[in-house]
Amino acid sequence: MVKDNTGNGEKMNIADGTAYAATQDVVGDNTNNGGDKSMVKDNTNNGGLVVTSEENIFRETEKKTILSVENLTVCFPGKRNIFGKAISVVPIVKNVSFEVKENETVGLVGESGCGKTTLGRAILQLIKPSSGKIVLEGTDLTTLNSGQLRVIRKDLQIVFQDPYGSLNPRITIGDAIMEPLNVHRIHSSKKQRKEQVVELLEKVSLQGDHFNRYPHQFSGGQRQRICIARALALQPDFLIFDESVSALDVSVQAQVLNLINDLKAEMNFSSIFISHDLSVVHYISDRVLVMNKGRIVEEGTADDIYFNPSNAYTQQLVQAIPGKGLF
Ligand SMILES: Nc1ncnc2c1ncn2[C@@H]1O[C@H](COP(=O)(O)OP(=O)(O)OP(=O)(O)O)[C@@H](O)[C@H]1O
Numbered sequence: 001m002v003k004d005n006t007g008n009g010e011k012m013n014i015a016d017g018t019a020y021a022a023t024q025d026v027v028g029d030n031t032n033n034g035g036d037k038s039m040v041k042d043n044t045n046n047g048g049l050v051v052t053s054e055e056n057i058f059r060e061t062e063k064k065t066i067l068s069v070e071n072l073t074v075c076f077p078g079k080r081n082i083f084g085k086a087i088s089v090v091p092i093v094k095n096v097s098f099e100v101k102e103n104e105t106v107g108l109v110g111e112s113g114c115g116k117t118t119l120g121r122a123i124l125q126l127i128k129p130s131s132g133k134i135v136l137e138g139t140d141l142t143t144l145n146s147g148q149l150r151v152i153r154k155d156l157q158i159v160f161q162d163p164y165g166s167l168n169p170r171i172t173i174g175d176a177i178m179e180p181l182n183v184h185r186i187h188s189s190k191k192q193r194k195e196q197v198v199e200l201l202e203k204v205s206l207q208g209d210h211f212n213r214y215p216h217q218f219s220g221g222q223r224q225r226i227c228i229a230r231a232l233a234l235q236p237d238f239l240i241f242d243e244s245v246s247a248l249d250v251s252v253q254a255q256v257l258n259l260i261n262d263l264k265a266e267m268n269f270s271s272i273f274i275s276h277d278l279s280v281v282h283y284i285s286d287r288v289l290v291m292n293k294g295r296i297v298e299e300g301t302a303d304d305i306y307f308n309p310s311n312a313y314t315q316q317l318v319q320a321i322p323g324k325g326l327f
C-alpha cells in the first residue's frame, strides 16, 4: 500500500485504530523491496497507482512553481553596547534556496532552534530578511511596501503550533473565522460571510452550530481545526503550518494531518509544513528540506529522506525517531 496525498485514492483511516497497521504496510513497502527506490509514495491524481520515481520527478518538474526562495539570509541583532545599540548581527537563516510547486507540501525539519520558524516568518515578511528573494507567484515579496503586502497576505497564511494562543478567548470561533473575510471585504453582506464560515466549519469536520461557541468549549484538536478553517477562509494559494500538530496527541495529530491532506486535494494549495518531528514531516510531505544551524543540509523526496538519508545530520535525526514507522 502506498500513501495517497490526493484525497481520491486509498487513505489511512486513523480514527478507527487501523492506522498503525496501515502505516506499517507503508513502511513494509518501502523497506522490503530490495532497496528498489522506484517504489515511491503516490502524489499524483491517478487514483492510487504506483508510479516510478523518474515519472514522478518528471511530473513534479512540469508543475508550476508557486514559491521560490533564493539565497535567503535572516539575521537578528547580536551583542549590544552599553546604550543598547546592536553592535553585531547573528545570522539565523543562512543562504537558503528552495522552491515549492503547485499543490505540493514541502516539509521543513530540523532540531529546535535551527531557524525553521524564522524562515517561515521571513517568507511571510513578518521578519525582514537581510538578503535574498522570496518570489510568490512571480512577485518578489521583499520589494513590496506594507500596503502591497497587506493585499498579498490574502494568498499567504500561517497556522501556528498553539491553537489556544492563536484564538482570542473572548471572541466566538465564528467571528474569529469571519474576521479575515471582514478585513478583506469578501462578500457584500454579513449573511453571505456567515454562510461561508458555516461552510468552512463543515469543511474542517465541525458543525455550523458551533459558530457561537468560544475557544474554551473545544478540544485541542478541534481548536486546531478552527485555526485551519480561519487560515483557509481567504482561499490562500500558500500556507505555512508551523508545528501545527505538535501540541496534539498522536491520534489527533493523525486526524489533523489527514484533514490537511484532504483540504489540500480539494482546495489545491501549496504549503510548507514545519516540524521537528521527522515522522510527521514524512507522513504529510511530498518533499522534505532538512535544516541544521540555519542551512538546508539535505533535500529530497519524503521517502528518500526518511528511508535513505545521505547527510550525517539527517541520519542522526532518523536514528533519533522513537518507534520509527508510526507515520
Ligand atoms: N526575535 C528574535 N530575536 C533574536 N533572536 C531570535 C529571535 N527569534 C528567534 N531568535 C533565535 O533564532 C534561533 C532560531 O529560532 P527559531 O524560532 O527560528 O527556531 P526553530 O527551529 O523554529 O525552533 P523550534 O523547533 O524550537 O520552534 C534561536 O536561537 C532563537 O533564539
Ligand SMILES: [Mg+2]
Pocket (backbone or CB within 6 Å): 116, 117, 118, 242, 243
Ligand atoms: Mg519554531
